[in-house]
Amino acid sequence: MITAASCARCLARPNLIIHLALNFEGIAMDTAIEVDDLVVERGKHPVLHGISTRIQRGVITGLLGPSGSGKTTLMRAIVGSQVVKAGDVRVFGYPAGSASLRHRVGYVTQSPSVYGDLTVGENVRYFASLYKYGATEAAAAIANVGLDGHEDQMVSTLSGGQRARASLACALVGQPDILVLDEPTVGLDPVLREELWRQFRALAEAGTTLLVSSHVMDEANRCDRLILIREGSVIADDAPGAIKTAADADDMDKAFLTLISAQGEKG
Amino acid sequence: MDQTLNSPHPTGSPARSDAPAQSASAALARSTRAELFRLSRWPVLWVLVGVWLVLNLLFAYVFSYLAYRSGSGAFGTADVAPDRLLADLAPEAIPRLLTNGMPMFGGAIMLILGALATGSGYGWGTWKTAALQGPGRPATMGGTLLSLAVVVVGVVAATFVTDLGSAVLISSVESQTLAWPELADTARALGGSLLIFAMWTAAGAMIGVVTRSPAVGVGLGLVWALAVENLLRGVAGVLDGLEYVTDLLPGTAAGSMAGALGGMDTADGDGAPGVLTVLDGGPAALLLAGYAVVAAVVTVALASRRDVE
Numbered sequence: 150m151i152t153a154a155s156c157a158r159c160l161a162r163p164n165l166i167i168h169l170a171l172n173f174e175g176i177a178m179d180t181a182i183e184v185d186d187l188v189v190e191r192g193k194h195p196v197l198h199g200i201s202t203r204i205q206r207g208v209i210t211g212l213l214g215p216s217g218s219g220k221t222t223l224m225r226a227i228v229g230s231q232v233v234k235a236g237d238v239r240v241f242g243y244p245a246g247s248a249s250l251r252h253r254v255g256y257v258t259q260s261p262s263v264y265g266d267l268t269v270g271e272n273v274r275y276f277a278s279l280y281k282y283g284a285t286e287a288a289a290a291i292a293n294v295g296l297d298g299h300e301d302q303m304v305s306t307l308s309g310g311q312r313a314r315a316s317l318a319c320a321l322v323g324q325p326d327i328l329v330l331d332e333p334t335v336g337l338d339p340v341l342r343e344e345l346w347r348q349f350r351a352l353a354e355a356g357t358t359l360l361v362s363s364h365v366m367d368e369a370n371r372c373d374r375l376i377l378i379r380e381g382s383v384i385a386d387d388a389p390g391a392i393k394t395a396a397d398a399d400d401m402d403k404a405f406l407t408l409i410s411a412q413g414e415k416g
Numbered sequence: 417m418d419q420t421l422n423s424p425h426p427t428g429s430p431a432r433s434d435a436p437a438q439s440a441s442a443a444l445a446r447s448t449r450a451e452l453f454r455l456s457r458w459p460v461l462w463v464l465v466g467v468w469l470v471l472n473l474l475f476a477y478v479f480s481y482l483a484y485r486s487g488s489g490a491f492g493t494a495d496v497a498p499d500r501l502l503a504d505l506a507p508e509a510i511p512r513l514l515t516n517g518m519p520m521f522g523g524a525i526m527l528i529l530g531a532l533a534t535g536s537g538y539g540w541g542t543w544k545t546a547a548l549q550g551p552g553r554p555a556t557m558g559g560t561l562l563s564l565a566v567v568v569v570g571v572v573a574a575t576f577v578t579d580l581g582s583a584v585l586i587s588s589v590e591s592q593t594l595a596w597p598e599l600a601d602t603a604r605a606l607g608g609s610l611l612i613f614a615m616w617t618a619a620g621a622m623i624g625v626v627t628r629s630p631a632v633g634v635g636l637g638l639v640w641a642l643a644v645e646n647l648l649r650g651v652a653g654v655l656d657g658l659e660y661v662t663d664l665l666p667g668t669a670a671g672s673m674a675g676a677l678g679g680m681d682t683a684d685g686d687g688a689p690g691v692l693t694v695l696d697g698g699p700a701a702l703l704l705a706g707y708a709v710v711a712a713v714v715t716v717a718l719a720s721r722r723d724v725e
Contacts, residue, residue: 228548230724248552256548262541264454271457278450279550323549 181206181327181358182227187236189222189381196222198381199236204360204374209353211372211389212362213405219381220362221259224329227360228256240327252280255325259332261316263304269315270300273322280323290322295344310337314345327358334363346371366401377405384408443551447559448566450550455563460532465571468525469578472517475688477582481505507583507594511601512678514579515608519670520642520690523616526568527637530620533564534715535630544724557625557719561712564617572609608677608697611704612670616641618711619666625715641667668694669703676700 182204189197197219204210212220225231226238229246238245240254263272273287291297294314299307304315313333320328330349334342346368349359353373361372369375369389377385377392385392385408389401396404396411455461484501503509534557537543550556587594597605624633645667652658662668671690676697679688695703 230544230548232723251549251552254549256545258541258544260541262545264458264536264540264542266459266536267454267457271454275450275454275457276545276549278453279447279546279556281446319545320549325549 179205181241182360183237183239184223184227185237187223187226187238188234189219189226189231190234191222196381197226200378200381200383201236202376202383202386204358204376206358207353207356208373209349209359209361209371211369211375212360212378213366213369213375213401214364214378216364218364218378220364220378221331222381223378224256224331224360224362228254228329230256252323253326255320255323255328257313257317257320257328257330257333259335261304261312263312263315263319265305266303268301268303269296269307269318272304272315273318276319277322282322282324286322286324290318293321293348294318295348310341313337314341317345321352325357327360328352330359330361332362332364334365334368342368366405369401375401377408379409379412382412384412440555443555444558444562447551447555448562449559451559451563452566455533455567460536461529461567464525464529465567465574468522468571469574471521471525472575473578473582475517476513476579477505477586481586502586502590502592505583505586506592507580507587508597510576510579510583511597511605514576514605515612515674515677516679516688516691518609518612518690519667519674519692520688523612523667523670523690524638524641526571526613526616527620527623527641528634529567530564530617530622531624531633531637532620532630533624534560534621534719535624535627535633538624538628539630543719547719547724553720554716557716561618561621561715564621565614568610568613568617572606572613575609576606604697605677608673608701611701611708612673615666615670615704615708615711618708618715622711622715622718625718663694664703666703666707668692669700669707672700673697673704 180203182202184200184202184204187197187200188195200219200223212223214220222231226233227240227245229238229244229250240247240250243250263269264275267275269291270287273290274284277283277287277290288297288300291300294317296311296314296318299311299315304312307315313336317330317333334345337345349361350371353359361368363369372389375385375387375389375392376383385395385404387395392408393399393401393404396407398404398407480501484498484505487498504513537546537560546556547553551559584594586592620633620637623637624630627633627636645662645665648658648665649662649668652662667690671692672695674688674691675693676695679691
């Protein structure tokens with residue numbers, strides 16, 4: 150982080166207010182999410198053991214690890230729905246869950262969050278109304294997830310993949326700056342998975358920060374950056390290529406196993 | 417699927433700043449609009465309202481009119497003279513009869529509506545999204561309650577119009593002089609109806625949030641409204657002192673409101689189920705308003721404070 154002593158802009162203009170404003174801008178421009186020494190317990194069982202990481206703005210960060218490794222807990226802490234025991238989670242410089250972040254952070258849970266007894270269009274219109282948007286934005290969100298033509302279809306009659314995309318549309322219609330997606334491709338066929346990842350890339354290129362969890366290692370190469378997590382601890386936090394190089398592995402599965410072995414030897 | 421975003425406002429622009437914190441009233445208004453949109457498109461709402469209106473029409477007018485025409489004793493009318501039966505079907509009698517079906521089965525239907533309106537958000541998993549990304553938990557749940565209040569007003573208005581239309585039709589068919597109800601009596605009946613339905617709807621909404629499940633909420637609410645209260649009133653007949661408690665129960669207040677407006681107690685032999693003469697109108701109204709407010713406050717407080725799974 151830039152300090153008062155090292156900040157050239159502040160040295161040129163020694164004004165505390167300007168310094169703070171410029172520093173804040175520096176954080177906002179580069180880092181979307183800051184997690185420091187995060188400890189979470191659920192039912193008195195430690196789930197996250199002092200995790201620290203930075204998630205950059207406008208990129209796709211993959212959160213990978215086996216089931217039960219703490220991915221969802223970390224995501225819940227970032228969106229502000231998780232009680233934390235210790236540590237600090239900040240999003241755009243604000244404490245996670247702050248009221249000012251509500252419209253800026255979209256969260257798509259593993260199981261779709263849509264009313265089954267309403268149509269796709271009605272679901273997205275409902276959430277659009279909550280976020281102060283209207284029918285135009287709802288139609289755009291539906292089109293963005295490839296459900297145009299299904300607006301009048303009852304959600305309960307959709308396939309699992311379509312339901313997941315309807316849920317994504319409900320998050321997208323709020324036009325969040327950060328999109329937190331918990332295993333969004335689970336149960337989807339390869340074609341749909343490919344389409345969704347293309348959509349994620351388009352969102353990132355438009356400036357949205359994406360944090361996508363998965364336990365499927367072959368999705369790692371689609372991310373700009375990876376956080377590998379196991380048993381509540383980060384075992385790697387870098388670009389996919391760098392992680393494979395560091396582990397001297399051809400694919401992410403091998404890299405993950407190598408990193409686990411190395412961690413075990415250290416321990 | 418398009419690779420290009422169609423969003424008219426691309427997200428994540430570094431220039432995008434926090435929207436100014438909106439006032440609580442603006443947040444509540446926005447949430448209420450969203451919830452009204454949801455409820456208006458919700459098939460369950462129309463089914464429940466339709467069932468209530470049909471039941472009200474059948475039990476308040478159709479069966480009584482058939483009994484009058486056939487001269488036979490039908491549902492709850494066995495010992496009623498034909499002249500009185502016809503008088504009860506006239507527009508003039510609406511203030512007395514409007515609330516007759518509300519304490520028991522009307523209230524049960526509104527309780528189901530309230531429990532489903534809040535419980536379904538937990539059941540479908542939408543509440544967590546609305547709570548995290550919407551205009552704030554108190555505003556979001558407050559909007560649900562306000563939209564339910566609008567529904568209650570609509571249902572009472574629809575009930576009144578249905579009753580009035582039926583009464584006018586029957587009077588016309590029977591060549592009776594149309595005798596309109598007193599305005600003050602009508603206003604009291606409408607107010608009593610609003611209180612009864614508001615109380616049961618708010619109670620249902622509270623149970624939906626407490627149980628975080630539409631099915632459990634509906635089940636528990638119905639068991640309470642249709643069985644437990646009646647059983648407690650029965651026990652109060654043999655246990656001294658228990659009537660001080662049963663006299664203050666929600667069902668007692670709702671039944672007493674209907675009784676105070678002129679509905680006949682079942683103890684009179686020809687009254688509607690749930691109508692009571694335990695409390696006067698004033699205390700019954702205060703109790704109903706109190707229960708509705710407490711249920712609304714508990715609903716918002718619980719939804720705001722509990723962890724979102």
